[in-house]
Structure formats: structure tokens, C-alpha cells
Amino acid sequence: MGMLAWVMMGLALWHFTIFLPDRFWGGIVGAFLGALLGAVICGLIVNGFTIPGESDTHLLTALEAIPGALIGIAAVYFEGVRRGYEALEL
């Protein structure tokens, strides 16, 4: 259940990357992977590399994914900038 909450949170935050100029490494799909991986890895770190089960999942469990998702998105973005990707705005 914890994994479901993290993935959902990562996916939710990824939707808002549309407001940023697309300089992501791998484009919008790169941002998607960054958000999801970041959310899951951060959740795992906070929970000592265990996935909270149904009874151990709380509101905080979902919130724990936020920093990870943001870090993941930022990492992919700055890697895109470093590689010299031009901003794409539709």
C-alpha cells in the first residue's frame, strides 16, 4: 500500500512539470521517470528500505514521497540543462 501511495504522489507531482520549460533529460518522459523513481527511493529511505503494508500506511507515508519526487524531477532537469537541452514550450 505504501508503494501505491508513493507512486501516486510521484505521478501527481509529475503532472505539474508541464508548467516548467521542458529542458528535462529525456524530455517529459525523463521527468516522469525521475518523479517516480525519486518518490519510491525517498519513501524507501525514510522507511528503512521496507515498504509499509496496509496497516502501516498513513497520510505521512504519502507525503514522504514529495521530497523524493521533487529531487528526482530536479535531477533530471539539471542534467538536461547540463547537456545543453533547449527549452521547449508549447
Next chain:
Amino acid sequence: MNDRRRNLFVLLLVAGLLVGSLVVILTKPTRLGLDLKGGVSLIYQGKPTKQAQVTSDSINRAIDVMRKRVDQLGVAEPQIQRSGSDQIDVSLPDVKNADEAAAQVGTTAQLWFYDWEGSVLGPNCKPDPRNTEVTGGASAGVAAIPPALSQFDAVTRGAKCPRTDTGKESSGDKYYLVDKKAKKVLVGPDESLADLKRDAAAKKLTVDPEQIVKVPQGVTIVRAEQDDPKGKPPDSWYVLKDQTILGGKDIKNPEQGFDNGPGENGQPNVQFDFTGHGASTWETFTKKLSQRGREQALGVGGNQSNQHFAIVLDNEIISVPQIDWQQYPNGIDASGGSRISGGFTISSAQRLADLLKTGALPIKLQLISSSQVSATLGRQALHQGLIAGIAGFIIVALFLLIFYRVLGLIAVGALVVYAIFFYALIKLVPITLTLPGIAGLILTIGVAADANIVIFERVKEELRGGRSIQAAIATGYKRGLSAIVDANVVTFMVAFILFLLATAGVKGFAFTLGVGTLVSFFTAVLLTQAVLGLMGRSKLIHSPAALGARPQRKERRRFDFMGASKWFFSMSGVILLIGALAIGGKGLNFGIDFESGTRIRAELARNADENGVRDAISADGFGDAEIQRLSGSGAGKNSFQISTSTLSEGQRNQIQSDLQQKFGVKSFDFDFIGPTFGQTVAKSAIIAIIASLLVISIYISLRFEWKYAVPVLIAVMHDILITSGVYSLLGREVTTSTVAALLTILGYSLYDTIIVFDRVRENVPRMPRAAFSQIVNRSMSEVLTRSLATSFCTALPIAALLFFGGDTLKDFAFALLVGVISGTYSSIFIASPVLTHWKERETVYVRRRRRIAEANGGVVPAYATAVGGAPVDVPPVEKARRGRRLTEPEDPQRGVSQDEFQEMVRDLHADAPPTATAERDPAAERDPSADLDPEDLVLKDDKPKRAPKPKRPRNRRHGRSR
């Protein structure tokens, strides 16, 4: 074969199949599943034994044994089939007692013979044949304590004994969870620690490693003999050295008989013969017992020293007969067979004889789910399913008639033919019709109608584009076909993978969905095309209005889909954010399908409410049960659902008796779900989802381009997670039906996205100078109506399920409805923008954007337009020429077009002998529009019209003057 002949052939084929179908429908019976006609459903999971591992072979052998046992029950049309790698589904129609059926069908029936005095272990873990305090003496095997022990004492004694490995052990190590303070065994025996933990979790027990007791291989704990066959099994146990002498495979011809010898009381028994090996072992064994009896007689005398052997069935002592050493000093001759006497009734002796006759199961089978449905409830469910089906059909038909007029009428005709074909197929195969199967059938009505909508919308588009009715129909079918083929292939793939991997209930749904998709393709595309082809010149379809096509407004408002995608993304983001918080805060409300327990559905004769029902059953300790009133058309006036932890047969009977006394019971059904069932369903669903996505990604990569597969996957994920979020927010119960619905959403989401992407694929070569966002914007504006119409049409039968279906179908329909709405939304507003963002990064589109921006003052317009507002597109380059010669114009009313004339000329040249000049010029195959400016590009249909030629009668078939 020309078009007319082909159409006639299709119609004749359909007519023939219709006649055949009607014959099948009138002559063959419909095979109904247990949920529609009542009966008992049992699901077993195979567990390894010392003798055999759970393999395909051992499961198949177990099925053979179970089939023989079911045959002895005299059940008509039973179904025993393998499910997944280690499960067996048993469906027994019209059987009314699930417990009896389970006892008969799923009992392992491992029969063993032990040397009693040589096997009963004392406190020092050694046999002591002379010690009657250990063996019980003349009262060997009785339930009295002592010499029997409590289960806790027996287990702790057995745990101290050494492990042996002589090859004669009946089982391996056994694990028990005990309460050392209360001196009670809580769980066990289990063959492994993992099984023990799972069983403990099912009873909501925490496993403390200190409380786990392991009884080693070589020691077995058996229950004492039951005096009263109708009473409760005794809580008295013996610890035996597990060295078997004979097994069930050493006996033959077991029959139920009676103790009719001199001085016997005529009690029922089980008589049998020995096999060759069994006979020699029996004689040696009984001789050994006689000799030991004689040796021990010194100082005891008489029968006191007679030795015993124990007959143990599935760790329960059936009988402990003695060998009279004076009567049989050299053992017992095996030629006359032997018999098992004990506290049998006729039926229990008959049952044991039957079990021995069919043989032991090669593996242990654990009952993980059992369900008993009364015939009344089954009939109600069938009634609801039929009503939902008819309602779904009628509203889809009405929708088609209102929006597509004559075309709709033909589509409705095709739907009727589809329904007849499908029903005949169900009877012919035969497909066992279950509730999920009916849901699949109703959904395929929507899918069949969708195929027509895709084509009809295309026909309307062509009509609006100025084509004649005949040309519009021909082009509509031609261009709509690729989208339908792709969408149907994907739906069929999902159904196929579901069928292979999912559990029983979902299988029924997957099968009907898969077969329905194939049949609907035939009726919705081939049949309607043939009918329209033949009535092309009919007065019925002489005007575009008859086909539901209104003239296009000159100033068509265009929506910037890609520009607005920011807001749609935000909306999805907010919904998912709320969903994630709900999942974290509230979690999902898993039903007992996942949590394990017993669910009782009872219809009461007199008025009652939840509190009244709770009061009635509280006296027996069931006050903490979850009780809810069942509503809906299927449930009776006073129907209640009672969910509790796992109940024994006695506890269930107690609840039934309580309700009977207070309110009167009209019907009483129950489901028992074991702890592994939910895990199996979830695991198979996850595997099915991953497998579907992999296969479909490969298909999309091959048919489209690999970059089209990724947005499709993101859209699917979006839809499944949004549906999960809605379930969490509303607190709706997640059942196996919900899982089936989630898997269907996956299929539908793909279907809808493919319909949208198909147009993008079509427009890419048409717009060689446009930015990808412009291509997608145009594609979206073209398919929006089509996409909304198909979604609406799919939602109609789902709504019928929601309003008219019973509880199971309603559960299913709710998840589907959320998924269909989300699927439509994500196809247009999530998948397409993701594709656009990704494709715009490709060098070719970066250049195009730059060029367009330079030409438009730094801005890329939402839609590609050229001078005069004409769309910037070119006719697509034909990749391959048609297989047959062009012999008539596409639109006879407009005459032969320039392109058609050129093609006829090429056909004539193709017949000419090859010359050097006839060799293909690579330059001629190049896209002629590639180097043109947007202003130079015009549509084929926008060419200046020539002066009309004088009308002359023409030979329509050959396009030549008469």
C-alpha cells in the same frame, strides 16, 4: 471477385450462419455457472508432501482422483480444472452442502498402517510395548487421557524426539504455533514456516518465534479414535514413531460392508483386499505382531498381550484392531483381505471406501476458497444479468439510431446478428456463462457499437468534406479499418492474457470479451460494409442527413488542445494528489476476498435491521461481525450480508439457527475465503497487467512507433491509479470483481488511446511541414467527437450494469465507469500531450518549429494554416498499389478523377513489356510535397473544378462509353 459479388457472398454467409446459430440456440442447452444456477465452488491450492512436489503432473493426477470422487457423488456437469500453477477449481452444480463436498473431494486420503505398540512414543521418545500407560493396552487408540495426551502435550513431546530418515516416514517436519502459557496449540500443523505464518495471519495472530514448535520428520501426532461418528472430534492425541508399514496404495477393492461375523454387532465397516506387495507385507507384519503378543503373554495371559495395529487416515486414527496371537499364531492370511471396523455410520464407511477406491491425492490440497450459492440466488443473478444485458442493448441501439439514422439502423441490425452469433457460440463451445461472463458480454455490445461509430464518424467526415455518399462510405470503411483492427487486436490481446493468467472469475469475463471482440469485428465491419455496399444507390441513403451528417459550419471553432494541456495536466495532478493522500490516509477497503474470512448472505423472512441481526447472533459471540443490508434489484427485501473471520461449519450453522429462530431464513449462502486466495488474485492480476503492457507495448511499437508506446503506458497508469484513488476516497469495497474491472480498464484505456493515435499517425505524412503540436491539435479536433461518442457508447451498457445488475455486477460496473471516463480523458488530454512533448524534441520537429516561428513572428500557431486558411496537408503517398486493377471510379457520380486516371494509365503500362525507360525512378517515389512551401500545398479535393463533360451513358463497371 468484384465488390458486389463480395458483398453478396458476405450476406449469404451471414444468412447461413444465422440459420445455423438459430438451430444451435433452439437445440443446445446453455451451460450456466454456479453463480447463476446455484451449487458449490471449491478452490484448492496444492501443497507438497514428503511423497510428491507440486508439479504439473501431480496437479493433473490430483484432478484425476478428484474427478473420480466427484463422479461417485453423482453430480451432473461438474467442472474440475487447473487454475494457475498450483490451484484446482472445482464447480459442483446443484450441490447444497459445501462442507460435505469439500470433505469428499479434497481430502488427501493418505491411509497408513502402523504397528501400534511399536510406534507409540512415551515421555522418553521411545516405544514401550509393554507399558500400558503408554500404549493403552486393550484400550489402544482411545480418546481417554491418559493414555492419550492433549494436543499441546503431544506436540511438545514430539518436538523433543530425534529426526529420522528411513524412507518410511509419511511426512516431513511439521510446524505448530502454540501458547505456552495457556498450553494450547493455536495453529498447525503446517509443512513450512511460511505456511504457518500465513495461517497465523489469517487468524489475526502474531507469530512469536518463541512460540513456534517444530515436530521433526520421523514423528507424527495423530488424533485419537472418535467414538461417536456424529460427535465432535476428540481433543486427544498420540505421539507415534512415523514408520509406516502399509499405505493406501497397498490395498485394493475397498467396499463398505458390515461386521456380520459370529458375535459381531452388524456395524458398518470397510472391507478390502491387498495388492501383491501389500499381501506379503501384511502377512509378515501380522506374524510379527502375533509373535510379540506371544512373547508378552508370559505373566499377563490371555488377550491382555494381544498386539494392535493402527489405521490412520490423514493423521486421524480410524481404527486400532488387535491381532489375536492365539487365533493367528502365524499372522493373518492376506488372501481373504481385511477390514476396518470402528465407529462408522453407513455413510462414513461408504465415504472411506470411496476415498480408498479412488486413491489418495498425490499432494496435499488446502481449501483456499469455498462458496455456496443457492439456486434461488443464482436465478436472481441470472435475471439481473439478462435485464442489464437487454437494457444495455436497447440504449446502445437508441443511441446509434438517433445519431446515425440509417447507418445506425444497419448497425443495430449488425448488433442483433452479433448477439445471435455470440449466444449460439456460447451454447456451441459450450462456454459456461457466469456473472463476470455476462458483464464481458454486455461490454462487447459497446465494443461492437464502437467499431461502427469509428467508421460512421469517418463516413460523416468524408461527407462533410464534399464526397458523395457512396464514396464517403467506401473511404470511411477503408480509413477507419486500421484504427478498428489495432484497437480490436489490443482488446483481444488483453482478454487473451487475462484468460491465461487470471483467476477463475476473471477468466470467464476474459473469455467472453475475447470471443465477443472477434465476433463483433465480423458483424460490425464486414456485415455492415456488405449491407451498405449493396444499398449504396438506395433511396434510403440518398442524403447526408439520412446518415446523420449535418453540413459543416464555415467558421469552425478550433480548440488549442496542446495549449490547454497545462490545465488538463493540472486537473489530473490534483485528482491524483487527492487520491494519493486518500490512499495514505484511508487506504483501500479490501473485502474478504483479500482479507480472508467468511461472508454470509441471508435473506430473512421477517423484517429486520442491522442491529436486530447483530443482537440475534451476538449471544453466540459473533457481535463483532460486519453486518450490512443488501440493496438493489437482486437482493430480497430483508437481505443481509454478514462478514466475519473464518467460521467453522458448526459456527455457520449456529448463525443460521439464530437467524431462523428470530427472523426466519428464506435463503442462506456463504463464501469462505482462505488467506492465500486474495494474494493469488492480486499476484495473478499484477502479472496479467505487466504481461499485457509488455505485449501491447511491442504491438504499438511495431504498428506505430516505439515512442507512441510510452504515452500509452503513462495513460494506462493514470487511469488505474485514478480509479484506485476514487475507490479509496469513497471507501468502496475492493473485491475480485474490482480487480477484473481494473484489468478491463487497462484494455479500454488502450483502445481509446489507439483510436486517437491512429489519426495522429494518419496525419503525420499528410502534414510534412507542420509542427507536431499542430498535427496533434488537428488530429484531436478531428477525433474528439468520435472519441466522445465511442466512450459514451461504451459507458451506456456499463450504466445498464450499474443500474440493473446485482451487487457483483454493480461493483464491476462502478470501477469500469470511472475507468472509462478517466480513459477517455487521458487519451486526449494526457497521452497526446506527452507524445507531443516527446516528439517535438526530435530534430525534424525542432527545425519545423523554428521555421514556423520565424515565419509567424516568433509564435507557432496552434493549427497549421496556409494562405486562405486551407489546411496544410498533402495526400498521403501510397505505399503499395492496390492488388487489383482500377476498373471504376471511386465516386461514379463525379467521374474518373485525375489520380484515378493516372492509376489506370499505370495499370496499362504495367502490361507493357519492360523497357529501360519503364524502370522505376527513385526521384518519382519521393514525397512531392517535401520541398514545397505551405502555401503551395492544397488538398486533392480543392483542385479547380473542370468544366463538366457532356453526360453520356457509361458502362459503370468499366468506366467506358457505351
